[in-house]
Amino acid sequence: MTTTLRRLTHRAMRWFGIDSVRHRPGGPELVRLLARYEIDLVLDVGAHRGDFGAVLRAAGYRGRIVSFEPLRGPRAELRRRAALDDTWTVLPYALGDRTGQAILNVSGDAGPASSLLPMLPRHPRTVHTGKAIVETRRLDGLWEQLVAPGERVFLQLDVQGYEAQVLGGVGEFADEICGVRIGAPLVPLFEGGKLFDELLALTREQLGLTLMSLAPGPIDPRDGRMLRCDLVLLREGALDPSERVPVQAAHAV
Numbered sequence: 016m017t018t019t020l021r022r023l024t025h026r027a028m029r030w031f032g033i034d035s036v037r038h039r040p041g042g043p044e045l046v047r048l049l050a051r052y053e054i055d056l057v058l059d060v061g062a063h064r065g066d067f068g069a070v071l072r073a074a075g076y077r078g079r080i081v082s083f084e085p086l087r088g089p090r091a092e093l094r095r096r097a098a099l100d101d102t103w104t105v106l107p108y109a110l111g112d113r114t115g116q117a118i119l120n121v122s123g124d125a126g127p128a129s130s131l132l133p134m135l136p137r138h139p140r141t142v143h144t145g146k147a148i149v150e151t152r153r154l155d156g157l158w159e160q161l162v163a164p165g166e167r168v169f170l171q172l173d174v175q176g177y178e179a180q181v182l183g184g185v186g187e188f189a190d191e192i193c194g195v196r197i198g199a200p201l202v203p204l205f206e207g208g209k210l211f212d213e214l215l216a217l218t219r220e221q222l223g224l225t226l227m228s229l230a231p232g233p234i235d236p237r238d239g240r241m242l243r244c245d246l247v248l249l250r251e252g253a254l255d256p257s258e259r260v261p262v263q264a265a266h267a268v
Contacts, residue, residue, distance in 0.1 A: 045196070056166045060083045060173065065082060081106065085150065107150060108150050110151070110153070115151055189223075197218065199211040201241055218248050226247075227248060229246055
């Protein structure tokens with residue numbers, strides 16, 4: 016996208032009340048939503064080195080974080096990041112729809128594009144350069160160890176095409192997920208991965224969530240097509256109307 020086109024796009028989005036410049040994944044806008052819906056536990060799946068958790072903290076989120084990262088190298092840095100934070104826990108699993116072991120395709124940059132699915136040529140990041148055997152778990156098998164009674168859970172997924180499998184492992188606890196942030200591809204990036212329409216339908220129908228925000232993702236420079244966007248969905252009826260706070264008050268987190 017050229018500088019001129021980007022400027023015109025931002026101007027048009029501001030005309031409709033959308034601030035595309037200030038949006039950062041996991042930043043103040045998301046934290047205001049988490050406060051608005053009284054989220055006090057974020058399950059950060061595919062946490063890599065902990066960037067998402069760090070951004071949440073910088074933006075003012077003070078609830079618990081449980082990060083999942085199966086790769087040893089990124090997990091070591093993630094653990095260092097979380098070590099001084101009493102409410103940030105790190106677990107060495109990949110989440111999915113089965114418990115056991117699986118082969119993770121490791122990306123050349125040590126993790127961000129690593130996936131349990133094969134990468135397709137359209138993916139802009141890199142190529143898979145190795146493989147690693149990782150421990151996999153279903154979320155419903157860990158739920159009672161992770162979630163205290165009454166905690167309101169938000170699921171952050173950065174799992175590179177494996178979103179549907181992670182959601183498939185939620186099982187009987189689907190109704191207890193209060194929100195999700197999910198990367199939704201607009202073109203096939205991983206073999207067998209679900210696309211935008213399917214993931215949006217899945218989070219709405221399986222979890223009963225409502226779309227709250229959408230952030231644009233990377234653009235393919237060859238043809239200008241957007242490859243992925245980030246969706247945030249929350250359970251709109253999760254709070255009793257009498258308990259809901261004004262949006263302005265959500266700054267105080």
